[in-house]
Amino acid sequence: xxxxxxxxxxxxxxxxxxxxxxxxxxxxxxxxxxxxxxxxxxxxxxxxxxxxxxxxxxxxxxxxxxxxxxxxxxxxxxxxxxxxxxxxxxxxxxxxxxxxxxxxxxxxxxxxxxxxxxxxxxxxxxxxxxxxxxxxxxxxxxxxxxxxxxxxxxx
Amino acid sequence: xxxxxxxxxxxxxxxxxxxxxxxxxxxxxxxxxxxxxxxxxxxxxxxxxxxxxxxxxxxxxxxxxxxxxxxxxxxxxxxxxxxxxxxxxxxxxxxxxxxxxxxxxxxxxxxxxxxxxxxxxxxxxxxxxxxxxxxxxxxxxxxxxxxxxxxxxxxxxxxxxxxxxxxxxxxxxxxxxxxxxxxxxxxxxxxxxxxxxxxxxxxxxxxxxxxxxxxxxxxxxxxxxxxxxxxxxxxxxxxxxxxxxxxxxxxxxxxxxxxxxxxxxxxxxxxxxxxxxxxxxxxxxxxxxx
Numbered sequence: 001x002x003x004x005x006x007x008x009x010x011x012x013x014x015x016x017x018x019x020x021x022x023x024x025x026x027x028x029x030x031x032x033x034x035x036x037x038x039x040x041x042x043x044x045x046x047x048x049x050x051x052x053x054x055x056x057x058x059x060x061x062x063x064x065x066x067x068x069x070x071x072x073x074x075x076x077x078x079x080x081x082x083x084x085x086x087x088x089x090x091x092x093x094x095x096x097x098x099x100x101x102x103x104x105x106x107x108x109x110x111x112x113x114x115x116x117x118x119x120x121x122x123x124x125x126x127x128x129x130x131x132x133x134x135x136x137x138x139x140x141x142x143x144x145x146x147x148x149x150x151x152x153x154x155x
Numbered sequence: 156x157x158x159x160x161x162x163x164x165x166x167x168x169x170x171x172x173x174x175x176x177x178x179x180x181x182x183x184x185x186x187x188x189x190x191x192x193x194x195x196x197x198x199x200x201x202x203x204x205x206x207x208x209x210x211x212x213x214x215x216x217x218x219x220x221x222x223x224x225x226x227x228x229x230x231x232x233x234x235x236x237x238x239x240x241x242x243x244x245x246x247x248x249x250x251x252x253x254x255x256x257x258x259x260x261x262x263x264x265x266x267x268x269x270x271x272x273x274x275x276x277x278x279x280x281x282x283x284x285x286x287x288x289x290x291x292x293x294x295x296x297x298x299x300x301x302x303x304x305x306x307x308x309x310x311x312x313x314x315x316x317x318x319x320x321x322x323x324x325x326x327x328x329x330x331x332x333x334x335x336x337x338x339x340x341x342x343x344x345x346x347x348x349x350x351x352x353x354x355x356x357x358x359x360x361x362x363x364x365x366x367x368x369x370x371x372x373x374x375x376x377x378x379x380x381x382x383x384x385x386x387x388x389x390x391x392x393x394x395x396x397x398x399x400x401x402x403x404x405x406x407x408x409x410x411x412x413x414x415x416x417x418x419x420x421x422x423x424x425x426x427x428x429x430x431x432x433x434x435x436x437x438x439x440x441x442x443x444x445x
Contacts, residue, residue: 003334003337015174037160037162038160040158040160041160073177076184076185077181079181079184079185079327080185083170085177086174088169088170091168092168092169095168113158
Protein backbone atom coordinates (compact mmCIF):
# COMPACT_ATOMS: atom_id res chain seq x y z
CA UNK A 1 0.00 0.00 0.00
CA UNK A 2 2.79 2.42 0.91
CA UNK A 3 4.48 1.48 -2.35
CA UNK A 4 1.36 2.40 -4.24
CA UNK A 5 1.08 5.76 -2.51
CA UNK A 6 4.73 6.61 -3.17
CA UNK A 7 4.26 5.54 -6.74
CA UNK A 8 1.15 7.67 -7.24
CA UNK A 9 2.80 10.72 -5.69
CA UNK A 10 5.87 10.33 -7.89
CA UNK A 11 3.72 9.84 -10.98
CA UNK A 12 1.58 12.89 -10.32
CA UNK A 13 4.60 14.99 -9.48
CA UNK A 14 6.47 13.72 -12.52
CA UNK A 15 3.55 14.37 -14.77
CA UNK A 16 2.69 17.87 -13.55
CA UNK A 17 6.23 19.19 -13.17
CA UNK A 18 7.50 17.37 -16.24
CA UNK A 19 4.73 18.68 -18.47
CA UNK A 20 5.20 22.18 -17.18
CA UNK A 21 8.95 22.10 -17.74
CA UNK A 22 8.47 20.73 -21.23
CA UNK A 23 5.92 23.35 -22.20
CA UNK A 24 8.17 26.12 -20.94
CA UNK A 25 11.16 24.71 -22.71
CA UNK A 26 9.32 24.44 -26.03
CA UNK A 27 8.10 28.00 -25.69
CA UNK A 28 11.63 29.27 -25.20
CA UNK A 29 12.99 27.07 -28.00
CA UNK A 30 10.46 28.36 -30.52
CA UNK A 31 11.13 31.96 -29.50
CA UNK A 32 14.89 31.64 -29.79
CA UNK A 33 14.69 29.73 -33.06
CA UNK A 34 12.78 32.65 -34.54
CA UNK A 35 15.39 35.07 -33.25
CA UNK A 36 18.30 33.05 -34.66
CA UNK A 37 16.68 32.24 -37.98
CA UNK A 38 19.10 34.63 -39.68
CA UNK A 39 21.96 32.26 -38.94
CA UNK A 40 21.79 29.29 -41.30
CA UNK A 41 23.25 26.02 -40.03
CA UNK A 42 24.24 23.79 -42.90
CA UNK A 43 25.34 20.20 -43.08
CA UNK A 44 27.52 20.71 -46.17
CA UNK A 45 31.26 20.33 -45.74
CA UNK A 46 32.04 22.91 -48.45
CA UNK A 47 31.76 26.56 -47.50
CA UNK A 48 30.96 29.26 -50.05
CA UNK A 49 34.02 30.50 -51.89
CA UNK A 50 32.90 34.01 -52.78
CA UNK A 51 34.27 35.52 -49.59
CA UNK A 52 37.11 34.74 -47.29
CA UNK A 53 36.10 33.42 -43.90
CA UNK A 54 37.66 32.86 -40.58
CA UNK A 55 36.70 29.45 -39.22
CA UNK A 56 36.03 28.40 -35.71
CA UNK A 57 34.58 25.32 -34.06
CA UNK A 58 31.30 26.03 -32.33
CA UNK A 59 29.48 23.56 -30.10
CA UNK A 60 26.22 23.39 -28.26
CA UNK A 61 25.64 20.74 -25.64
CA UNK A 62 22.47 19.85 -23.74
CA UNK A 63 21.62 17.22 -21.17
CA UNK A 64 17.93 16.61 -20.51
CA UNK A 65 16.61 14.24 -17.89
CA UNK A 66 13.37 12.30 -17.87
CA UNK A 67 10.75 12.67 -15.20
CA UNK A 68 9.33 9.68 -13.35
CA UNK A 69 6.17 9.69 -15.42
CA UNK A 70 8.01 9.55 -18.74
CA UNK A 71 10.29 6.83 -17.50
CA UNK A 72 7.40 4.70 -16.32
CA UNK A 73 5.68 5.01 -19.70
CA UNK A 74 8.93 4.12 -21.44
CA UNK A 75 9.34 1.09 -19.18
CA UNK A 76 5.82 -0.05 -20.08
CA UNK A 77 6.77 0.40 -23.72
CA UNK A 78 9.68 -1.94 -23.16
CA UNK A 79 7.15 -4.56 -22.20
CA UNK A 80 4.74 -4.09 -25.08
CA UNK A 81 6.80 -2.52 -27.86
CA UNK A 82 6.02 0.43 -30.08
CA UNK A 83 7.17 4.00 -30.37
CA UNK A 84 8.55 5.37 -27.14
CA UNK A 85 6.65 8.61 -27.55
CA UNK A 86 7.51 9.85 -24.09
CA UNK A 87 11.19 9.99 -25.02
CA UNK A 88 10.60 11.53 -28.45
CA UNK A 89 9.97 14.99 -27.13
CA UNK A 90 12.99 14.61 -24.87
CA UNK A 91 15.36 14.05 -27.78
CA UNK A 92 13.64 16.67 -29.88
CA UNK A 93 14.15 19.23 -27.15
CA UNK A 94 17.74 18.23 -26.57
CA UNK A 95 18.59 18.46 -30.28
CA UNK A 96 16.95 21.81 -30.81
CA UNK A 97 18.40 23.27 -27.63
CA UNK A 98 21.90 22.11 -28.61
CA UNK A 99 21.51 23.64 -32.04
CA UNK A 100 20.38 26.89 -30.47
CA UNK A 101 23.31 26.97 -28.09
CA UNK A 102 25.67 26.35 -30.98
CA UNK A 103 24.09 29.12 -32.99
CA UNK A 104 24.20 31.47 -30.04
CA UNK A 105 27.90 30.83 -29.72
CA UNK A 106 28.40 31.45 -33.43
CA UNK A 107 26.37 34.63 -33.24
CA UNK A 108 28.50 35.90 -30.37
CA UNK A 109 31.53 35.40 -32.58
CA UNK A 110 29.91 37.40 -35.35
CA UNK A 111 29.61 34.46 -37.72
CA UNK A 112 27.41 34.43 -40.83
CA UNK A 113 26.92 30.70 -41.18
CA UNK A 114 27.66 27.49 -39.40
CA UNK A 115 28.89 24.79 -41.77
CA UNK A 116 29.40 21.06 -41.49
CA UNK A 117 26.92 20.78 -38.64
CA UNK A 118 26.71 17.40 -36.92
CA UNK A 119 24.99 15.88 -33.92
CA UNK A 120 26.21 13.41 -31.37
CA UNK A 121 23.85 11.72 -28.97
CA UNK A 122 24.88 9.95 -25.81
CA UNK A 123 22.98 8.36 -23.00
CA UNK A 124 24.18 9.51 -19.61
CA UNK A 125 22.45 6.61 -17.91
CA UNK A 126 24.65 4.05 -19.61
CA UNK A 127 25.80 1.41 -17.16
CA UNK A 128 23.61 2.73 -14.37
CA UNK A 129 20.31 1.46 -15.52
CA UNK A 130 17.78 3.05 -13.24
CA UNK A 131 19.87 5.56 -11.36
CA UNK A 132 19.77 8.32 -13.95
CA UNK A 133 17.74 8.57 -17.11
CA UNK A 134 19.05 11.40 -19.19
CA UNK A 135 20.15 12.09 -22.70
CA UNK A 136 23.00 14.26 -23.94
CA UNK A 137 23.00 15.85 -27.40
CA UNK A 138 26.04 17.67 -28.75
CA UNK A 139 25.71 19.80 -31.87
CA UNK A 140 28.89 21.05 -33.44
CA UNK A 141 29.91 22.81 -36.61
CA UNK A 142 32.30 25.28 -38.21
CA UNK A 143 31.38 28.90 -37.76
CA UNK A 144 32.30 31.03 -40.74
CA UNK A 145 33.20 34.62 -39.85
CA UNK A 146 33.68 37.08 -42.69
CA UNK A 147 37.12 38.64 -42.65
CA UNK A 148 36.97 42.44 -42.75
CA UNK A 149 40.61 42.81 -43.72
CA UNK A 150 39.96 41.70 -47.27
CA UNK A 151 42.94 39.38 -47.59
CA UNK A 152 41.70 36.84 -45.11
CA UNK A 153 43.24 33.50 -44.42
CA UNK A 154 43.73 30.60 -46.68
CA UNK A 155 41.07 27.98 -46.40
CA UNK B 156 25.87 31.58 -52.85
CA UNK B 157 23.05 32.59 -50.56
CA UNK B 158 22.02 30.39 -47.67
CA UNK B 159 18.86 30.97 -45.78
CA UNK B 160 17.11 29.48 -42.84
CA UNK B 161 13.76 27.89 -43.57
CA UNK B 162 11.41 27.43 -40.71
CA UNK B 163 10.71 23.77 -39.89
CA UNK B 164 7.10 22.96 -39.08
CA UNK B 165 6.45 22.05 -35.45
CA UNK B 166 5.85 18.51 -34.26
CA UNK B 167 7.67 16.50 -36.93
CA UNK B 168 9.86 14.57 -34.55
CA UNK B 169 7.29 14.13 -31.82
CA UNK B 170 4.21 11.93 -31.94
CA UNK B 171 1.27 13.92 -30.75
CA UNK B 172 -0.50 11.72 -28.22
CA UNK B 173 -1.73 12.77 -24.81
CA UNK B 174 0.59 11.29 -22.18
CA UNK B 175 -2.29 10.29 -19.92
CA UNK B 176 -4.03 8.49 -22.75
CA UNK B 177 -0.87 6.61 -23.51
CA UNK B 178 -0.44 5.75 -19.83
CA UNK B 179 -3.95 4.32 -19.68
CA UNK B 180 -3.48 2.19 -22.80
CA UNK B 181 -0.06 0.88 -21.77
CA UNK B 182 -1.01 0.27 -18.15
CA UNK B 183 -4.06 -1.78 -19.03
CA UNK B 184 -2.06 -3.70 -21.60
CA UNK B 185 0.68 -4.48 -19.11
CA UNK B 186 -1.75 -5.54 -16.39
CA UNK B 187 -3.54 -7.88 -18.80
CA UNK B 188 -0.19 -9.34 -19.88
CA UNK B 189 1.08 -9.87 -16.35
CA UNK B 190 -2.17 -11.33 -15.06
CA UNK B 191 -2.26 -13.69 -18.04
CA UNK B 192 1.35 -14.79 -17.47
CA UNK B 193 0.79 -15.34 -13.76
CA UNK B 194 -2.47 -17.14 -14.36
CA UNK B 195 -1.07 -19.48 -16.99
CA UNK B 196 2.08 -20.21 -15.02
CA UNK B 197 0.04 -20.61 -11.84
CA UNK B 198 -2.28 -23.10 -13.48
CA UNK B 199 0.52 -25.08 -15.07
CA UNK B 200 2.46 -25.18 -11.80
CA UNK B 201 -0.72 -26.36 -10.15
CA UNK B 202 -1.01 -29.18 -12.66
CA UNK B 203 2.64 -30.17 -12.56
CA UNK B 204 3.49 -29.90 -8.89
CA UNK B 205 1.33 -32.83 -7.69
CA UNK B 206 3.46 -35.09 -9.88
CA UNK B 207 6.48 -34.29 -7.76
CA UNK B 208 6.81 -37.38 -5.54
CA UNK B 209 6.03 -36.88 -1.88
CA UNK B 210 9.51 -38.20 -0.99
CA UNK B 211 11.05 -35.22 -2.74
CA UNK B 212 8.93 -32.98 -0.55
CA UNK B 213 10.10 -34.86 2.52
CA UNK B 214 13.72 -34.46 1.46
CA UNK B 215 13.18 -30.74 0.94
CA UNK B 216 11.56 -30.49 4.34
CA UNK B 217 14.36 -32.44 6.02
CA UNK B 218 16.44 -29.30 6.00
CA UNK B 219 14.06 -27.65 8.46
CA UNK B 220 14.93 -28.19 12.09
CA UNK B 221 12.46 -30.39 13.95
CA UNK B 222 12.16 -29.67 17.63
CA UNK B 223 11.49 -32.09 20.42
CA UNK B 224 7.95 -31.87 21.79
CA UNK B 225 7.81 -29.61 24.82
CA UNK B 226 5.03 -31.44 26.54
CA UNK B 227 4.47 -35.15 26.17
CA UNK B 228 0.78 -34.95 27.13
CA UNK B 229 -0.03 -32.24 24.60
CA UNK B 230 1.94 -34.01 21.92
CA UNK B 231 0.39 -37.41 22.62
CA UNK B 232 -3.14 -36.04 22.42
CA UNK B 233 -2.37 -34.12 19.21
CA UNK B 234 -0.95 -37.28 17.66
CA UNK B 235 -3.99 -39.25 18.74
CA UNK B 236 -6.49 -36.80 17.20
CA UNK B 237 -4.31 -36.50 14.10
CA UNK B 238 -4.27 -40.25 13.71
CA UNK B 239 -8.07 -40.37 13.75
CA UNK B 240 -8.37 -37.47 11.34
CA UNK B 241 -5.85 -39.02 8.96
CA UNK B 242 -7.85 -42.23 8.94
CA UNK B 243 -11.05 -40.37 8.14
CA UNK B 244 -9.42 -38.55 5.25
CA UNK B 245 -7.97 -41.56 3.40
CA UNK B 246 -4.65 -40.02 2.46
CA UNK B 247 -2.49 -41.61 -0.23
CA UNK B 248 -0.24 -44.29 1.23
CA UNK B 249 3.08 -42.50 0.87
CA UNK B 250 1.83 -39.32 2.54
CA UNK B 251 2.84 -39.10 6.19
CA UNK B 252 1.68 -36.38 8.58
CA UNK B 253 3.87 -35.05 11.36
CA UNK B 254 2.26 -32.65 13.82
CA UNK B 255 4.39 -30.17 15.74
CA UNK B 256 3.27 -27.73 18.30
CA UNK B 257 5.11 -24.55 18.77
CA UNK B 258 4.65 -22.05 21.49
CA UNK B 259 4.00 -18.63 20.14
CA UNK B 260 6.49 -16.73 22.25
CA UNK B 261 9.25 -18.14 20.14
CA UNK B 262 7.67 -16.75 17.01
CA UNK B 263 5.72 -13.60 17.68
CA UNK B 264 3.79 -13.22 20.86
CA UNK B 265 0.62 -15.26 21.11
CA UNK B 266 0.27 -16.14 17.49
CA UNK B 267 -3.09 -17.72 16.86
CA UNK B 268 -2.25 -19.73 13.82
CA UNK B 269 -1.41 -23.07 12.29
CA UNK B 270 0.04 -24.08 8.98
CA UNK B 271 0.97 -27.04 6.84
CA UNK B 272 4.31 -27.13 5.10
CA UNK B 273 6.40 -29.35 2.84
CA UNK B 274 6.79 -33.01 3.71
CA UNK B 275 3.50 -33.34 5.57
CA UNK B 276 4.59 -31.24 8.53
CA UNK B 277 1.72 -29.53 10.29
CA UNK B 278 2.57 -26.83 12.82
CA UNK B 279 0.07 -25.58 15.38
CA UNK B 280 0.89 -22.60 17.58
CA UNK B 281 0.07 -22.92 21.23
CA UNK B 282 -1.68 -19.54 21.01
CA UNK B 283 -4.35 -21.25 18.95
CA UNK B 284 -4.39 -24.54 20.87
CA UNK B 285 -5.09 -22.73 24.13
CA UNK B 286 -8.17 -21.07 22.68
CA UNK B 287 -9.71 -24.13 21.05
CA UNK B 288 -12.92 -24.98 22.93
CA UNK B 289 -13.50 -28.62 21.99
CA UNK B 290 -12.15 -31.63 20.18
CA UNK B 291 -14.42 -31.09 17.19
CA UNK B 292 -12.82 -27.72 16.52
CA UNK B 293 -9.36 -29.23 17.00
CA UNK B 294 -10.21 -32.00 14.54
CA UNK B 295 -11.46 -29.36 12.12
CA UNK B 296 -8.19 -27.47 12.44
CA UNK B 297 -6.02 -30.54 11.95
CA UNK B 298 -8.23 -31.78 9.09
CA UNK B 299 -7.92 -28.42 7.38
CA UNK B 300 -4.12 -28.52 7.53
CA UNK B 301 -3.98 -32.19 6.56
CA UNK B 302 -6.26 -31.41 3.60
CA UNK B 303 -3.60 -28.95 2.43
CA UNK B 304 -1.05 -31.75 2.58
CA UNK B 305 -3.43 -34.13 0.81
CA UNK B 306 -3.99 -31.62 -1.98
CA UNK B 307 -0.23 -31.06 -2.14
CA UNK B 308 -0.84 -27.35 -1.58
CA UNK B 309 2.54 -26.59 0.01
CA UNK B 310 4.51 -27.94 -2.95
CA UNK B 311 2.06 -26.38 -5.41
CA UNK B 312 2.47 -23.00 -3.70
CA UNK B 313 6.23 -23.36 -3.65
CA UNK B 314 6.43 -24.32 -7.32
CA UNK B 315 4.00 -21.58 -8.23
CA UNK B 316 5.90 -19.02 -6.22
CA UNK B 317 9.23 -19.96 -7.72
CA UNK B 318 8.04 -20.07 -11.35
CA UNK B 319 5.98 -16.92 -11.15
CA UNK B 320 8.56 -14.87 -9.31
CA UNK B 321 11.27 -15.90 -11.75
CA UNK B 322 9.01 -15.15 -14.72
CA UNK B 323 8.04 -11.75 -13.33
CA UNK B 324 11.69 -11.19 -12.47
CA UNK B 325 12.62 -11.80 -16.09
CA UNK B 326 9.77 -9.66 -17.32
CA UNK B 327 10.03 -6.77 -14.91
CA UNK B 328 13.34 -7.19 -13.16
CA UNK B 329 15.29 -4.81 -15.28
CA UNK B 330 12.76 -2.00 -15.42
CA UNK B 331 11.12 0.16 -12.84
CA UNK B 332 7.86 -1.72 -13.09
CA UNK B 333 8.24 -3.51 -9.77
CA UNK B 334 4.84 -2.23 -8.81
CA UNK B 335 3.27 -4.11 -11.69
CA UNK B 336 4.33 -7.27 -9.90
CA UNK B 337 1.55 -6.60 -7.44
CA UNK B 338 -0.98 -7.27 -10.16
CA UNK B 339 0.56 -10.73 -10.23
CA UNK B 340 0.49 -11.08 -6.46
CA UNK B 341 -3.26 -10.47 -6.37
CA UNK B 342 -3.79 -13.16 -8.97
CA UNK B 343 -1.73 -15.50 -6.79
CA UNK B 344 -3.87 -14.66 -3.76
CA UNK B 345 -6.89 -15.78 -5.72
CA UNK B 346 -5.23 -19.17 -6.16
CA UNK B 347 -4.40 -19.58 -2.52
CA UNK B 348 -7.90 -18.51 -1.48
CA UNK B 349 -9.40 -21.30 -3.54
CA UNK B 350 -6.93 -23.70 -1.86
CA UNK B 351 -8.25 -22.59 1.51
CA UNK B 352 -11.83 -23.09 0.46
CA UNK B 353 -11.09 -26.59 -0.77
CA UNK B 354 -9.25 -27.42 2.43
CA UNK B 355 -12.23 -26.18 4.45
CA UNK B 356 -14.59 -28.37 2.45
CA UNK B 357 -12.40 -31.42 2.82
CA UNK B 358 -11.95 -30.76 6.53
CA UNK B 359 -15.67 -30.53 7.17
CA UNK B 360 -16.09 -33.84 5.37
CA UNK B 361 -13.58 -35.41 7.72
CA UNK B 362 -15.22 -33.92 10.82
CA UNK B 363 -18.59 -35.23 9.73
CA UNK B 364 -17.10 -38.66 9.11
CA UNK B 365 -15.46 -38.68 12.55
CA UNK B 366 -18.31 -37.43 14.71
CA UNK B 367 -21.42 -38.00 12.62
CA UNK B 368 -22.33 -34.29 12.78
CA UNK B 369 -20.70 -30.96 12.06
CA UNK B 370 -21.37 -29.23 15.37
CA UNK B 371 -18.33 -27.41 16.71
CA UNK B 372 -16.42 -27.28 13.43
CA UNK B 373 -17.11 -23.61 12.91
CA UNK B 374 -16.00 -22.85 16.50
CA UNK B 375 -12.49 -22.86 15.10
CA UNK B 376 -13.23 -19.86 12.92
CA UNK B 377 -15.08 -18.13 15.74
CA UNK B 378 -11.86 -18.38 17.75
CA UNK B 379 -9.77 -17.05 14.89
CA UNK B 380 -12.29 -14.32 14.20
CA UNK B 381 -12.30 -13.28 17.87
CA UNK B 382 -8.53 -13.09 17.79
CA UNK B 383 -8.56 -11.06 14.58
CA UNK B 384 -10.89 -8.56 16.20
CA UNK B 385 -9.03 -8.44 19.50
CA UNK B 386 -5.60 -8.08 17.96
CA UNK B 387 -6.89 -5.40 15.63
CA UNK B 388 -5.23 -7.15 12.72
CA UNK B 389 -8.69 -6.81 11.30
CA UNK B 390 -10.30 -8.53 8.44
CA UNK B 391 -9.55 -5.90 5.87
CA UNK B 392 -10.34 -6.24 2.23
CA UNK B 393 -10.89 -9.76 1.00
CA UNK B 394 -9.02 -9.07 -2.22
CA UNK B 395 -5.79 -8.55 -0.31
CA UNK B 396 -5.98 -11.64 1.90
CA UNK B 397 -4.80 -15.16 1.33
CA UNK B 398 -7.62 -16.57 3.41
CA UNK B 399 -11.33 -16.04 2.89
CA UNK B 400 -12.93 -13.77 5.47
CA UNK B 401 -13.85 -15.59 8.69
CA UNK B 402 -17.59 -14.92 8.51
CA UNK B 403 -17.66 -16.05 4.91
CA UNK B 404 -15.90 -19.27 5.84
CA UNK B 405 -18.39 -19.98 8.62
CA UNK B 406 -21.25 -19.37 6.25
CA UNK B 407 -19.67 -21.53 3.53
CA UNK B 408 -19.34 -24.40 6.03
CA UNK B 409 -23.00 -24.06 7.01
CA UNK B 410 -24.04 -24.07 3.37
CA UNK B 411 -21.90 -27.11 2.70
CA UNK B 412 -23.42 -29.04 5.58
CA UNK B 413 -26.94 -28.11 4.48
CA UNK B 414 -26.24 -29.05 0.88
CA UNK B 415 -25.00 -32.50 1.93
CA UNK B 416 -27.81 -33.00 4.46
CA UNK B 417 -25.29 -33.46 7.25
CA UNK B 418 -26.59 -33.25 10.79
CA UNK B 419 -25.48 -29.89 12.10
CA UNK B 420 -26.41 -30.48 15.70
CA UNK B 421 -24.79 -33.11 17.82
CA UNK B 422 -22.86 -33.82 20.94
CA UNK B 423 -19.65 -31.90 21.37
CA UNK B 424 -16.63 -33.96 22.34
CA UNK B 425 -14.66 -32.14 25.04
CA UNK B 426 -10.90 -31.88 24.91
CA UNK B 427 -8.92 -34.39 26.93
CA UNK B 428 -8.47 -32.99 30.44
CA UNK B 429 -4.77 -33.90 30.67
CA UNK B 430 -4.15 -32.00 27.47
CA UNK B 431 -5.88 -28.87 28.74
CA UNK B 432 -4.07 -29.08 32.07
CA UNK B 433 -0.65 -29.48 30.58
CA UNK B 434 -1.30 -26.60 28.17
CA UNK B 435 -2.25 -24.47 31.18
CA UNK B 436 0.66 -25.79 33.17
CA UNK B 437 3.03 -24.81 30.47
CA UNK B 438 1.50 -21.37 30.53
CA UNK B 439 2.07 -21.13 34.30
CA UNK B 440 5.66 -22.24 33.95
CA UNK B 441 6.30 -19.61 31.36
CA UNK B 442 4.90 -16.91 33.60
CA UNK B 443 7.11 -18.10 36.41
CA UNK B 444 10.15 -18.09 34.20
CA UNK B 445 9.55 -14.55 33.18
